[in-house]
Amino acid sequence: MALQYVEAQRQARPDLADAYADLADLYQRKLWHQLTLKLDHFLQLPAAQTGDTIIQLYNNFISDFETKINLLKLAHFAVIASRQYPDKDAAISFLEGVTTKLRETRERRIDEPVLYVKMQIAAINLEKGDQKECKKLLDEGKSTLDSMTDVDPTVHASFYWISSQYHKARQEFAEFYKNALLYLAYTTVESLSESFKLDLAFDLSLAALLGDNIYNFGELLAHPIINSLIGTKVEWVYHMLQAFNTGNLALYQELCKVHNAALSAQPALVQNERKLLEKINILCLMEIIFTRPSEDRTIPLSVIAERTKLSISDVEYLLMKSLSVHLIEGIIDEVDSTVHVSWVQPRVLGIPQVKALRERLDAWVGKVHTTLLSVEAETPDLETLADSRCVKRLVQ
Incomplete structure (x- = not known):
């Protein structure tokens, strides 16, 4: 039946005739590994992305030999097929059927393919607006992932990507930032499309600026994905990151003036204007400490006030905030109006x-x-x- 389906499609789809012929040949010769590679290529073809081509291929062809190929690859094929379902509930039902079949194989290493498929179910639930079910699947996935060893990078990437999107939907900037960077740790930037890289770089930049307790921008600025911002309409956010990373208050204020319209188009930045100012003042303080010799860490509060354009009382609040979040360690001397800093949180340097x-x-x-x-x-x-x-x- 599988061979008949492929032959029928070869006649019906001249644009994919050669690809279907190759699939039929490898299937007849039972070259399962080579057939898997050919399927991987087939599913990336633009012509295969139309209609329900991949759904029909999976149900009428791949399902015939699904236990004979690498199960993680089978999970990849199932996830790609699920994206062609116009109805989200139908897609979830299809994927749940795949997980049931995976468990019935009684193979030892089914945790990876099952987890990969479940993360796609979590993603679809998130698209439906069912954050509770998505969170439940993510928690189960985290527990499974922690118990596994030698996990395929695509499984890690899938988990961290869905997790990042869950936190993005909830506007939990710091958690989105952490999970998106972990996603990139398991993904090659070259495999991503230009539009995807630009969107992700922009989201990461905003999350770094707005996230609680994110005071180190060096890791993001050193990542190649950030270069996607250069030469685009949103290049201003790249320069904003540079200003924050060096604690350059004057540059930040200049960027706010020049790109006022672009900033106003981002509600989160407008709503958190005071928070952003506090963060760059803290980074300005850290830069002041960093640039001083280790034997000269007793700093007059007036020096900090001059650089940050704050009053002495506001400088004291800034120091207490920095001490409370463990960015620095030291003692404030209100009598002499100085602060002695004994430690500064390490940072990725530019x-x-x-x-x-x-x-x-x-x-x-x-x-x-x-x-x-x-x-x-x-x-x-x-x-x-x-x-x-x-x-x-x-x-x-």
Whole structure:
């Protein structure tokens, strides 16, 4: 029956005739691995994306030998087929049928394919607006994922992508940011379309700016996906990230003026204007501390006030906020109006910051070298003094 279906499609679809012929040939020769690779290629063809082509192929052809091919690949094919269902409930029903068949195979490693399919069911539930069911499947998926070893990257990527979209729908910026970056850790940027990369880079940028307790932008700025913003209408958000990463308050204020219309089009940025100002002031504070030598970490509050354009009382609040979220450790001296900083949270540094750190290391090496020369210059005198004392003891 499977072969008859392919032959019928070869006649009915001249645009896919050669592809169907290859599938029929590999099926007759029972070359399951080669057939899997050919199917993988077939499902990516633009002509196969129309109508219910992939659904029919899965139900009338792939289902005939589904237990003979790699089960994770079978799960991939099922997920692709589910996307052609116009009715979301029908898609979920189809995928649930696939998970039932996967469990009936009694194969040892069915956790990966079942989890991959379940994440697509979670995604469809999210599209339906059923966040509760999506969260339930994500929690179950997290538990399964934590119990597994040597997991295929596509399974990890699927879980973290759906998780990121769940948090995006709930406007939980920090959680979206974390899960989207984990998704990228298991995905090659080259495999993503340009439009997808641009949308994801923009969403990640907004989440970094708005997310609670996100004060390190270096990791995002170092990721190749962020380059998708350059040369587009939303390039301003890239420069905004640069301003925050270096704590450059003046640049941030200038960008707000120049791109006021673009910023106004983002309700989340408008609603969190005060929060953004507080965050860049904190990053400005961290940059002030970072650029000072380690032996000069007692900073007058007036210095911070001048850089942040805040009053002394507001600077004290800023310091207490930074201490409370463990960005810095230190002691505020209200009598002398200073703060002594003993520790700053490590950050992923940009190229300018690395250059500044190198200059400080070079200065430190210079001081060590000067001290060494000084010690060497004093050594003969110390040796002479030691020898004279030894002689004196011998005489006595």
